[in-house]
Amino acid sequence: MYEAGVVKNWGFFRDNYESLTIDDLVWINTKWDSVLPYQKSHSLNAMVKMFSSITENNLKVVELGSYRSFLGSHLIEKVSSKVAEWHGYDINHAAIEDAIIHPQIFNHKLSKWFWEVDVSGYDIFVSSHTLEHFSFEQLKKIVETVSICKYLVLEIPLQNNWRGFRGSHVLLTTVEEVESLISATHIKLIDCSRERNWVVSLWRKN
Ligand SMILES: C[S@@+](CC[C@H](N)C(=O)[O-])C[C@H]1O[C@@H](n2cnc3c(N)ncnc32)[C@H](O)[C@@H]1O
Numbered sequence: 001m002y003e004a005g006v007v008k009n010w011g012f013f014r015d016n017y018e019s020l021t022i023d024d025l026v027w028i029n030t031k032w033d034s035v036l037p038y039q040k041s042h043s044l045n046a047m048v049k050m051f052s053s054i055t056e057n058n059l060k061v062v063e064l065g066s067y068r069s070f071l072g073s074h075l076i077e078k079v080s081s082k083v084a085e086w087h088g089y090d091i092n093h094a095a096i097e098d099a100i101i102h103p104q105i106f107n108h109k110l111s112k113w114f115w116e117v118d119v120s121g122y123d124i125f126v127s128s129h130t131l132e133h134f135s136f137e138q139l140k141k142i143v144e145t146v147s148i149c150k151y152l153v154l155e156i157p158l159q160n161n162w163r164g165f166r167g168s169h170v171l172l173t174t175v176e177e178v179e180s181l182i183s184a185t186h187i188k189l190i191d192c193s194r195e196r197n198w199v200v201s202l203w204r205k206n
Contacts, residue, residue, distance in 0.1 A: 017170045026091045033094035041129035042071045046193040046200035051079045058084040059123035065130025069099040115141040128155040132171040147185040152203035
């Protein structure tokens with residue numbers, strides 16, 4: 001754990017990922033905050049397109065991997081009628097402490113697995129460049145948890161597995177397998193924007 005947190009030895013991190021507890025991950029991700037450059041991976045235009053095609057307004061959003069709430073603040077600016085409240089959860093506690101302050105944004109330091117969070121009051125689950133930080137087994141639990149939300153808006157980088165990748169991505173499945181997993185819970189794919197490096201998708205509960 002110490003090596004993974006200090007040295008940024010990504011292979012070591014991946015090899016040992018399954019043995020890490022949530023407390024280890026909180027410690028490592030918070031520690032990385034001082035050595036990793038600002039994270040702002042989301043594709044705003046594609047995200048705006050997905051939010052704009054949702055017909056209801058004043059929705060409650062829960063975001064996994066919200067970092068400094070850049071996505072929440074940018075989306076509220078662009079599609080303000082859609083969002084009543086934006087709740088961001090992240091295990092990087094330094095990022096949460098330094099997150100954007102906004103009356104509609106609520107930042108939560110996550111100290112447990114996301115599937116242990118009660119998401120029953122939320123209409124939209126959002127996650128951008130975060131699902132690939134979980135194993136497929138963990139992803140199944142996340143999908144099961146958020147399948148009670150009316151909508152999912154996801155941005156996932158396109159790469160089939162992350163062996164050798166210089167970053168903390170651990171997912172060893174294709175985006176197609178992730179999409180099949182979501183479809184199996186009777187959540188329907190509504191729209192999708194695909195570029196060379198990422199895919200943004202909008203899903204609605206049947
Ligand atoms: C690549 S950053 C993406 C940040 C932002 N969503 C974006 O699109 O730029 C991945 C984020 O996921 C968070 N993360 C990784 N594992 C997590 C976990 N188990 N639970 C919650 N957040 C996690 C990291 O701390 C980090 O802020």
